[in-house]
Amino acid sequence: MKKVFFTPGPSQLFPTVETHLKQAIKDQILSISHRSKTYMEMHTGAVDVVRKILAVPPVYRIFFMGSATEAMERIIQNTVEKKSTHFVNGSFSERFFLVAKELGKSPQSVEVPWGEGFPADEKIDPDTELLCFTQNETSTGVALPMELIYAYHKKYPRMLIAMDIVSSVPYPVIDVQQLDIIFFSVQKGFGLPAGMGVLIVSPRAMEKAHYLRAKGVSIGSYHSFPEMAKYGDKSQTPETPNVEDIYLLQKVGADMLQIGMDQIRRRVASNADALYSFFTSQKIFPIFVQSRQFRSPTVIVVQTPQGSEKIISVLKAQQLVVGDGYGPYKGKQLRIANFPAHQTRDVKKLIRLLRSL
Numbered sequence: 001m002k003k004v005f006f007t008p009g010p011s012q013l014f015p016t017v018e019t020h021l022k023q024a025i026k027d028q029i030l031s032i033s034h035r036s037k038t039y040m041e042m043h044t045g046a047v048d049v050v051r052k053i054l055a056v057p058p059v060y061r062i063f064f065m066g067s068a069t070e071a072m073e074r075i076i077q078n079t080v081e082k083k084s085t086h087f088v089n090g091s092f093s094e095r096f097f098l099v100a101k102e103l104g105k106s107p108q109s110v111e112v113p114w115g116e117g118f119p120a121d122e123k124i125d126p127d128t129e130l131l132c133f134t135q136n137e138t139s140t141g142v143a144l145p146m147e148l149i150y151a152y153h154k155k156y157p158r159m160l161i162a163m164d165i166v167s168s169v170p171y172p173v174i175d176v177q178q179l180d181i182i183f184f185s186v187q188k189g190f191g192l193p194a195g196m197g198v199l200i201v202s203p204r205a206m207e208k209a210h211y212l213r214a215k216g217v218s219i220g221s222y223h224s225f226p227e228m229a230k231y232g233d234k235s236q237t238p239e240t241p242n243v244e245d246i247y248l249l250q251k252v253g254a255d256m257l258q259i260g261m262d263q264i265r266r267r268v269a270s271n272a273d274a275l276y277s278f279f280t281s282q283k284i285f286p287i288f289v290q291s292r293q294f295r296s297p298t299v300i301v302v303q304t305p306q307g308s309e310k311i312i313s314v315l316k317a318q319q320l321v322v323g324d325g326y327g328p329y330k331g332k333q334l335r336i337a338n339f340p341a342h343q344t345r346d347v348k349k350l351i352r353l354l355r356s357l
């Protein structure tokens with residue numbers, strides 16, 4: 001019997017990946033030139049499905065790169081001269097903050113303890129150029145409501161806003177116009193093999209990159225926004241890209257659109273409800289995130305007062321792979337991914353097994 005990966009990245013592959021990958025090999029797609037017409041059509045197709053799935057306005061750019069971590073670095077380089085402000089409540093939001101520091105900027109961090117969200121009235125340094133939100137903190141299972149992020153946009157309209165949706169995409173419905181930069185990698189919510197990041201950039205953020213470059217600030221080389229845009233205009237990337245992921249993104253994205261995003265979102269929501277109602281109904285696995293409004297539908301984190309190691313191995317023996325706690329919570333929590341690739345019957349099986357422990 002095959003395993004089901006409930007790990008929050010890499011995770012369960014979307015069910016159609018296997019068929020598409022076999023077809024790609026059969027059609028020798030993985031050997032074609034990344035300057036060929038076949039590639040360019042595939043690139044356009046992948047950009048189009050991202051645009052449709054996330055309702056990205058035509059004036060926003062969509063770039064492909066190595067990973068979400070790379071996206072963090074490119075975002076800071078291209079939009080921040082001195083100061084970004086980071087909402088830090090876990091490991092990935094902290095990573096984004098540290099990237100800014102390591103690039104020699106002077107970032108501010110607004111910090112709350114792991115497992116918590118943010119109030120709508122945090123004090124932001126007025127010289128902040130970019131506000132950075134990790135919409136779904138994979139290390140803790142905290143999701144920030146979109147309204148909270150829009151409230152900051154409303155209050156600080158001159159600041160650019162970046163949002164990491166690696167472990168929630170494509171679940172949240174986003175009003176892209178209220179944001180400047182949205183990014184994710186494909187091995188979590190999209191259920192694809194790891195190795196590619198997707199970066200969505202507003203005209204305002206593009207302008208900032210040009211402004212910084214003209215001013216003599218380094219915005220990087222082959223993956224600067226203007227360089228990626230130059231190649232993007234030709235439906236290409238500056239370097240040899242991850243053709244396999246671009247191919248699969250186009251195919252799996254089309255499958256998701258065929259199923260219907262409403263239906264996919266409804267299934268994720270009902271699986272999340274089933275998991276949270278089970279965890280609420282018992283006392284062995286207390287839910288880590290106390291405040292209901294911040295509980296992530298796509299990464300569910302529970303405490304394991306008796307330790308997580310044994311539970312993880314019992315589940316694994318039943319072919320269900322769940323994530324361990326992250327960083328300081330390793331051995332103390334379970335992290336369960338609930339992405340579009342996860343089938344309701346497998347979620348039910350997971351709940352049944354947890355109930356029997």
Ligand SMILES: *Cc1c(COP(=O)(O)O)cnc(C)c1O
Nearest residue numbers: 067068069092136138166167185
């Ligand atoms: C996994 C993850 C990342 C890093 O993604 P990579 O593709 O490994 O670079 C960044 N942010 C969040 C919220 C994540 O879950």
